[in-house]
Amino acid sequence: MSVIVEFTLDDEDFRLGQVLAEPPDMYIELERIVPTGSSLIPFLWVEGDDTETFEQRVSESEHVTSFTVLDRFDDWVLYRMEWKTEQQDVLEGLEASDAAVLEAYGNSGWTFRLRFPTHDQVSQFYNYCMEYEIPIDITRSYTLTERSDVAQQFDLSNEQREALVLALQRGYYDTPSDVTMSDLADELGISQQAVSNRIVRGTKKVFERTLR
Structure with a gap:
């Protein structure tokens, strides 16, 4: 049975x-x-507002062999990066343990949600991090059968479900909206960008499961 693992990692412990x-x-x-x-x-x-500086910094990194803009959508930019694989890095650990990245976001700290095929692969990844002193902070580990029926049905992360439920309860979807994205972010204790991402991605998953 596949296992979902959620953890956080500081920028200084994550080369990318x-x-x-x-x-x-x-x-x-x-x-x-x-x-x-x-x-x-x-x-x-x-x-963000300074994509020019961001693109220049990333392109000049010794770890990046190419960095390409694929698409621009409103305030978002999609990039393709070719990254040199190195030992003793969390990405190498993910590849070695056959983990699928379900969600990963950050800057000033990163949050990951991964799917591992079995508990053995989870142990392999954890042992890799311990061996190379990668200080991941595991916040949750569970199987799909342990999730709520709604979250499992739509493959929502706990964070996405929380944001969608709060938005619905506070009247964000009403016309006109009773709250702003900033209000929701303050209540969740996260940035406005983060709550926007959770609502957009969560809504997309619900639409994909119900409208196709």
Whole structure:
């Protein structure tokens, strides 16, 4: 049975996070990672006001072999990055333990939600982090059968479900809205960018399961 693991990691303990950490007001979501033999290709959604500085900093990194803009949508930019695979890095650990990235976002700290095929792969990943002193902070580990029926039906993360429920309860979907995105962010104790991402991604998952 597959296992979902959620953990956080500081920028300084995540080499890709170090490269993406400037400028600090950018919000970054790691959409997926494609392994290609000796390298990894992360795809990133980025939101912020200073994409020019961000692109220059990332392109100049010694760990990045190419950095390409794939699409622009409102305030978001989708990038394709070719990243040199290195030992003793959390991405190498994810690849070695056959983990699928379900959700990863950050800047000034990263939050990951991963799916592992079995508990053995979870142990393999954890042992890798311990061996190379990668200080992940595991916040939750569970199987799909342990999730709520609604979250399981739509493949929502706990954070996405929480944001959607709060938005519904507070009247965010009413016309006109009773609360703003900023109000929801304050109540959840996260940034406005983060709550916006959770609502957009969560809504997309619900639509994909109900309208197709």
